[in-house]
Amino acid sequence: MTGQVRTVDGRVAGRRGQATRQKLLDCLSEMLSSSPYRDVKVIDVARRAGTSPATFYQYFPDVEGAVLEIAEQMAAEGAELTQLLEGRSWVGKAGWQTSQELVEGFLDFWRKNDAILRVVDLGAAEGDKRFYKIRMKILNSVNNSLTDTVKELQAKGKVDKDVSPAAMAGSIVAMLAAVASHQRGFQTWGVKQHELRPNLAMLVHLGVTGKKPTK
Amino acid sequence: MTGQVRTVDGRVAGRRGQATRQKLLDCLSEMLSSSPYRDVKVIDVARRAGTSPATFYQYFPDVEGAVLEIAEQMAAEGAELTQLLEGRSWVGKAGWQTSQELVEGFLDFWRKNDAILRVVDLGAAEGDKRFYKIRMKILNSVNNSLTDTVKELQAKGKVDKDVSPAAMAGSIVAMLAAVASHQRGFQTWGVKQHELRPNLAMLVHLGVTGKKPTK
DNA sequence: TCGGTAAGCTGACGGCATGACAGGACAGGT
DNA sequence: ACCTGTCCTGTCATGCCGTCAGCTTACCGA
Structure with missing residues (x-):
């Protein structure tokens, strides 16, 4: 095997x-x-x-075949992203911390692998299942974990009933991926890196918990 | 001229x-x-x-030149997106309405032009300034309007001082664009269209106003 | 009606990338 | 030294790229 x-x-x-x-x-x-x-x-x-x-x-x-290979290698390394969420708390100050570290880790990973991730994104968007699967593999750990978190908070009545955990998690993860792949673009847009990250973290926290973070 | x-x-x-x-x-x-x-x-x-x-x-x-042409045409049509935000209110029920319509209009526009937008996105991500400019042109109307809204709410003290309006608006717009270009993907992920949109709208509202919407 | 002129289109061509194959070079074992 | 299986490349047919000269078509003024 x-x-x-x-x-x-x-x-x-x-x-x-x-x-x-x-x-x-x-x-x-x-x-x-x-x-x-x-x-x-x-x-x-x-x-x-x-x-x-x-x-x-x-x-x-062909070239595509080799690209898939590189993408697989990267996806394997991407398992580290799971650690950003495993056993973390989303309550109080710890919640803000979790949110910040998730954003930090995500953006760093994306920046490190931006070239290959661009191609994977394109392939996935074009409907190629192989690329789609790889993209899933990277995002799934984060996505599943976020989905579970929202579900738990929902069970405790801390999040509105009409929120769909999967949709919310998916949207947040998509946002992270999108912002990450256009990091350079934000700079041209006059947004500094050190402004971007806390604001993203805020948005993540808002989405997951429905509340502003305690800092 | x-x-x-x-x-x-x-x-x-x-x-x-x-x-x-x-x-x-x-x-x-x-x-x-x-x-x-x-x-x-x-x-x-x-x-x-x-x-x-x-x-x-x-x-x-070359092919790229022709693609740029198509993209320009689309960007011109994309001016309609401005209407989704011009003179809208972000307060109370009207705010929820604005948020919903923004998401609706955005996703529809993206779905209508998904093929060309994929290529524009790739070009922009690869650092090509021409594609980046077109992407800006489409997103700017929405982005600017959102930035202004956040600034206003901030001036009234309804949004935290340490929020950067530009970064927040940019993140939201990036999220909309990302979710839009992976709409099909969400379905595979087990998220239904009718679940996705309200949740996105919720996230938009949370980001802009910092509060849950009044429904 | 009749050229004249500019727009519009294409066949043909050198150049280069693709992808397949057979055969030569190389390393490790005897 | 020799053998064996791995590894690499020269070569070739094929097909796309991008250009040009030259042909056809439309328009216009005399």
């Missing part, structure tokens, strides 16, 4: 092969950061990796 | 030429809805329009 790495034609990749493969992924990753997705060519990736296009096709069916 | 339509090589386009040009734009628009942006080829667009690739290059420098 460890998922032996295989070439397109079915051979098992050895140590050297895996290194080459990883190098291609790394170079593709760099290219995605520096040029539009539409313009990323196999030949450029291969050149940058000091190898030939044919080698690329030995490990990946 | 009416912006005479010109071909790439500087000729003035006549009636026939403009028709061809528009047909190409329409076909490109369709293609964007039905296949991934990365895979849209000039030759396919031309074929679909019943013309030759060379004709395409007479009117547009």
Whole structure:
């Protein structure tokens, strides 16, 4: 189940092969950061990796296939996002803390992986189920946890009955993802990073608990 | 200043030429809805329009250039979004109404233009200033109006001093745009359209006024 | 009616990326 | 030194890109 790495034609990749493969992924990753997705060519990736296009096709069916691979790796790392919510309190000052740390962690993760996340977002929006699944995998931990929190608060009567926990959580998570992927844009819009984060945290807190945070 | 339509090589386009040009734009628009942006080829667009690739290059420098054109047209239509906020009240029941109508109008606009908006979003996220400007143009009316509203409420002491109106408005608008572009995704996530909208409206209201709406 | 002129369109072409294959280079074991 | 399976690349057919010269069409003034 460890998922032996295989070439397109079915051979098992050895140590050297895996290194080459990883190098291609790394170079593709760099290219995605520096040029539009539409313009990323196999030949450029291969050149940058000091190898030939044919080698690329030995490990990946096409650019999209390689992108999916990178995205999977990132999604695996994204499991850390769960920690931002596990066992946290949403009451009083601790609630404000939780909210702030969620925003912080989320934006940082997004910033670290912005290039690949852009492509994943596009793929998902275009209806590609594979990309959609990866996006889910990253967002689900946060989303589920938020949904549960809202449900609990609702059970205690602290949140209105007519709130749909799933819809609320989904909206909040979508907001976080959107703001994260347009962080640069906000700066152009005259919004400073240190203004953005607390306000986002406020909005998250408002959405989850229905109340202003205690600071 | 009416912006005479010109071909790439500087000729003035006549009636026939403009028709061809528009047909190409329409076909490109369709293609964007039905296949991934990365895979849209000039030759396919031309074929679909019943013309030759060379004709395409007479009117547009490349696919991206044509996409920008479509986006501009859409942005112009997007001016209607301003009406969702002009002269509206954010107090009491009227405030809840405003919030609901904003969400409604926004999601509808996004759904109507989802294909092109995806590409605009990608371009903006990739740092392309032209796409970013178009995205701004669409979102700005809503954003500015929301910013003003928050400022006013803040001046009256109804919203905390430490809220940054621009950051709050920007976050809300980003959320609307994000949820809008993943509307289909929400359904897969088990969230129904009729649940989503009121919850979004609630979040908008909470963000703008800091209070739960009066229903 | 008849050119003249500019708009409009396309066939054809060099250039480049794609994707497949066969064969050569290389590392590890005997 | 030799063998074996892994690994890489040169080469090729195919197809799209982007450009140009040149042909057709529409319009207009004489």
